Amino acid sequence: MARSTTRVCAVALVAAAVLLECGAGLRLGTHVARGLRQGPQRPGWALHAKKTKKKGGSATKKKKAAIGGGFGAVKVEATPEEKAVAAAVKKVKADPTDEKRWLALASELGQQEEYADARQVLEAGLTKAADGDLLSSALGAMRRIPPSEEIEAAKADVAWPGQDDTEIWHFDAAKQAEVGFDRYSVPEAPRPCNRGTVHASGEDLIFASRSAVIPPEECDWVIEQMDKAAEKAWMQDKDPNNIGADAIYSRPFPDRLWMRDMPGVKAWFDHRLKTRLFPMLQSLYPHIIPKPNDLRCHDAFISRYDASRTASLEMHRDTTSFSFTIAMNRATDYEGGGTSLPMVRKNEDADFAPGAVKTDIGGVVSFPGQCWHGGNKVESGARYIIPLFIFLDYNKSGKDRGYVIDQLRDAGAIGDDFEMVF
Numbered sequence: 001m002a003r004s005t006t007r008v009c010a011v012a013l014v015a016a017a018v019l020l021e022c023g024a025g026l027r028l029g030t031h032v033a034r035g036l037r038q039g040p041q042r043p044g045w046a047l048h049a050k051k052t053k054k055k056g057g058s059a060t061k062k063k064k065a066a067i068g069g070g071f072g073a074v075k076v077e078a079t080p081e082e083k084a085v086a087a088a089v090k091k092v093k094a095d096p097t098d099e100k101r102w103l104a105l106a107s108e109l110g111q112q113e114e115y116a117d118a119r120q121v122l123e124a125g126l127t128k129a130a131d132g133d134l135l136s137s138a139l140g141a142m143r144r145i146p147p148s149e150e151i152e153a154a155k156a157d158v159a160w161p162g163q164d165d166t167e168i169w170h171f172d173a174a175k176q177a178e179v180g181f182d183r184y185s186v187p188e189a190p191r192p193c194n195r196g197t198v199h200a201s202g203e204d205l206i207f208a209s210r211s212a213v214i215p216p217e218e219c220d221w222v223i224e225q226m227d228k229a230a231e232k233a234w235m236q237d238k239d240p241n242n243i244g245a246d247a248i249y250s251r252p253f254p255d256r257l258w259m260r261d262m263p264g265v266k267a268w269f270d271h272r273l274k275t276r277l278f279p280m281l282q283s284l285y286p287h288i289i290p291k292p293n294d295l296r297c298h299d300a301f302i303s304r305y306d307a308s309r310t311a312s313l314e315m316h317r318d319t320t321s322f323s324f325t326i327a328m329n330r331a332t333d334y335e336g337g338g339t340s341l342p343m344v345r346k347n348e349d350a351d352f353a354p355g356a357v358k359t360d361i362g363g364v365v366s367f368p369g370q371c372w373h374g375g376n377k378v379e380s381g382a383r384y385i386i387p388l389f390i391f392l393d394y395n396k397s398g399k400d401r402g403y404v405i406d407q408l409r410d411a412g413a414i415g416d417d418f419e420m421v422f
Contacts, residue, residue, distance in 0.1 A: 081112050081397075085404060092125075093411040099129035103138060109404065113396035117404040123421050124405060124414050147260040158225075158264030161218045162271060169276045171283030180210030181284070187343050187352050190317075190370035197288050197321045197368060197392065205368055206344070207284050212362025213276055218268070219328045219361050223384060225262045226302055255310060256301040266300065269386075273297055281322060281366060281390065288321075289392065296393040302328065305337060305375055306382040313375030315342060320369030322390040327383075331360045334381030339365050340374045 078086065088105035095101060102125030109118035122139045126132045147155070169175060184206035189199040199205060259266045278292035289295060298320075305311055325339060338358030345352050356376035357365050367373065369389065395401065401420070408414045 084108050085112075085114075086407070089404070089407050089411055089413065092408065093413045096128040096413045097130040099125055099132055099134050102129055103134050105404075106135075106138060114399070114404070116393050116395050116401040117399075119393065120402060120405050120420050121408075124408060124418055127418060128414060147266065151261060151263050154263035155267060158267075160264040160268040160271075161221050162215065162268060165275070167275065169279050171280050176283065178211075179213060179280075182208045182210060182346065182357075184208070184341075184344050184346055184357060185348075186341065186371060190368045190372075193319065193321045193368075193370055197370075199288075199368060205371065206341070206357060206365070207367075208357050208359050208365045209363045210359075212360070213280060213364045214272060214326055214362040216330075216361045218272075219326075222262075222265060222268070222302070222386075223328060225265050226257055226384070229262045230257060255304040255306070257304075259300045259302070269300060277326075277364070277388070280364065281324070284366060285322070290394065294392055294394040296391050298389050298391065300386070300388070303385050303387055304382055305334075305378040305385070307334070307336075307378045307380045311336075311379075312340075312377035315340070315372050315374040317372055318369035318389055320389040321392045322366060323369040323373075324364055324366035324388050324390070326386040326388070327359050327361050327363050328386060329361055329382075329384045331358070334378050334383045336377050336379035337383040338376040339367070340376035342372050 085105070085108055088101075088108050092098075092101045092105055102121060106118045106121045106125070109115075109121060119139070122135050125135045126139075129135060171179075183204040185204055186202035186206070188202045190202070190205070192198045259269055274292075278295045281295060282289040282292045305313075338356035340354070340356045342354055343352040344355045344357070358376070359365060393401075395403075405414070405418070405420060409416060409418075
């Protein structure tokens with residue numbers, strides 16, 4: 001299992017901190033999961049990942065054709081920000097094999113809060129740079145680690161459930177009432193994430209569904225697949241010098257199993273992100289999340305809290321925009337458990353007090369990642385959850401994702417064969 005490292009040069013750390021909220025550089029291939037307190041970035045891989053190839057020429061070329069250059073054409077003066085990006089693109093064009101030029105372009109975009117294109121620039125740079133260590137370090141959690149060839153081959157033979165259910169849930173008032181959500185508050189607003197998730201107060205920040213968002217029969221199927229892979233694949237804290245897989249926790253991290261290690265499970269999960277989970281989250285925080293497609297998920301694994309093994313998880317804060325958990329087995333299978341909070345209340349008439357929030361199988365608990373939270377102790381039995389760590393992946397300017405990739409194509413720094421990774 002690869003481990004995080006801080007042995008990258010300062011320029012990568014600066015870019016990572018500004019661009020992707022990283023506190024430490026990460027080697028390509030790092031895929032340890034660990035909770036974060038106030039420091040390093042949570043590594044993992046970008047889920048809901050599909051590759052979309054540009055067709056019909058770049059948006060930039062189309063725009064130029066629409067404007068025209070003849071008599072009466074209006075010349076639009078570029079903004080200082082656009083000029084800075086153009087200058088960085090020009091430097092990349094001069095030597096696409098120099099990863100520091102790609103890093104400088106991504107860093108400029110990060111400072112402008114053009115996060116979606118900053119990530120695509122880092123991905124594009126990895127296809128061209130002679131040495132991509134700095135780019136991989138800057139990508140950190142955004143770098144997707146694919147399944148092994150063995151798992152990928154086995155996926156074709158797996159008929160995962162729900163694939164015929166293509167309806168995208170629109171969580172309007174009627175759907176929210178149908179599912180039912182309990183709202184919880186914390187004493188004060190969590191600190192903002194670097195991606196602009198600012199909350200005015202701690203009121204109504206935590207949501208717990210009263211009914212299943214994920215069908216229980218699908219949860220049962222995932223647990224079955226987990227049981228098939230678990231004997232050899234559970235990741236456990238056996239090294240006392242490597243607690244929490246990355247020496248972040250003072251106590252061991254619960255056992256976890258990567259979705260990419262179970263044939264068909266990641267495909268199922270990506271499907272439910274698109275059809276239910278992302279639309280749900282956007283509807284609960286509409287003042288922060290413009291649309292479901294602006295969300296990206298990282299660190300997908302199944303975590304096991306076992307009364308006879310690791311039964312709880314200490315208080316911590318994630319560096320994500322949002323985090324949430326899906327209950328994967330029935331509440332009758334265990335006692336205790338849930339997402340623990342240092343101070344919480346369910347309604348305005350109640351006093352703040354330490355507590356835990358949990359749901360039954362298929363239910364979801366969501367909250368801003370910067371809220372202090374932990375895993376409440378499981379007193380008996382075992383509790384299985386999928387924790388999700390969500391980032392906003394958008395451009396502050398409102399420009400479509402990939403507009404800088406278009407500029408790089410026009411400049412000849414990359415070819416039409418580069419496929420943007422989502």
